[in-house]
Amino acid sequence: MAFTPLKETYPGKVYTVEIGKGEKAVTFAGENVLPFHTFEGASPNRPVIAYEIQDMPPDEWPDTVRKPYSGISSDPVSWARFCQDSLGAKVIALRLVSTHPDRLDRSPDEAAKTVSDVLAAIDIPLIILGSNHAEKDASVLVAAAGAAKDSNCIIGKAQEANYKTIAAAAMANNHKLIAMSELDINLSKQLNILITQMGFEKDRLIIDPMCSALGYGLEYTYSVMERIRLAALAQNDATMQQPILGDIGMYVWKVKEAQAVETSVSGWGALEERGISWEAVTAASMLIAGAELLIMWHPEAVQKVESLIDELY
């Protein structure tokens, strides 16, 4: 008798999310199986990787990851174009770091102008991120969401402290929204409930359970993501059926392994290769844990993860 592999099926399904407009719109998630278990059910869309750009020169980035963007990263518009036209980015994530009070403390209006300029320069979908300063983000992201009205962007990140204003702005301007909590599945569920109780549609949310880098708590993120997916699929929990975001770059490129030069850490291998691998391995782990959307920094790391997806998907 022929061998029939047992198929694991689930009552739940992850919401499908579409971002952007027209031909370049991107769709992700929508599966009713665990990551890459395409042989067990429906997994209609492959995971998507967004290239991160910033609204000020990335002076704090290590050399390895500044190098691919040298000459164009002083201006978010040329940076965005480069990602789209030269690197073949499918999505861009614009982080408005300059608005942080400890950086340049730029105003919401300035941020809105940057958003408009970048949107005018690209035709692929845009993710608009604040500086992760809960109070400032509330005003910056409201202005940014307005500037991008009807462009079907993702706005983020709404947290417990500021979700009301940011969710209202995302709703009023027809965007998707990232709901971020800090490595706590119960708080993640709670935040999703609170946001949807405001009238925000649950299929327009994206969960950011907070990322971390390989060697720096990755297993916590992995476990939270995995449990979110199991709650969505096995328990059919509609408050956990949103796609998951892995915001990789910002966590990976600040760790020692991605920065320490060869002369100071003998035996760790070539710095450039090490940094790129660190980002790729972290990203791959998040995909296997359940993330459907990644934000990454280094083009070569992105390529490595895309090839992995080619093989697994």
Add this chain to the structure above:
Amino acid sequence: MLIIGEKLSIIAKRVREAMMKRDKAPIQEIAVSQWKSGAGMIDANIGPAEDNGESLMEWMVKTIQEAVPLPVCLDTTNYRAIEAGLKIHNDEWGRPLINSTSNDPERFPMLELASKHSVQIIGLTVGKGGLPADAEERAGIAAEIMARAMEYGMPLEDLFLDPLVLQISTSQDHALKVIKAVKMFQELNDPPMKTVVGLSNVSNGCPKPLRPILNNYYLTLLMYDGLTAVIADPHDVAATVKTVDVILGRTLYAHSYLEM
């Protein structure tokens, strides 16, 4: 845990009058209120319905499903009324449930009907004679109903075994026997058999203030031993169901879990 809302019963005066007058508003209001309180299915109890049972059940199913996106539990001893209800039932939100068959030959046709229409059915573990004496007798009857279901070619997943909850005020010893039966039923098959109870019967005949207390504590014990579904007033039991589901790890905890 599935809550089957019991409030649309001909025993209630308001419901009976609405049924007789074919007045949709009260029926739909009660259906919506049960749905919002956490019911996953609505029981439509039209009684024996010897006259016009078919048109009444049709009207009930249509009226309920116009108002709530839920399947209906068709509750009557009138075989033809059940079939009429099945024919009109919208399966978009789940398959209907027949309430019920038993080991009484008069109720066998219900099982045949469930098999013919590929719907779910409650198997009440009583026979033609008196009430079952204990859990073992209930399990014996359950096995007979299961065997009959298999003869009719019905998947056992579509059968919900009901051990018959009795009044605690008159049959106190049966409270534990029913819990034991729920455990035994599950062992009759792999995957375990589904189980259901008509909960509020436990407190039937008790003073009104005691009834929700008895219902909810009893339900907690039944859920702990694996009960699949409960026919009850969702307003009465929703908090218990949600809380026990959280404690048993079936639902992920969040501060607002009671609001979901």
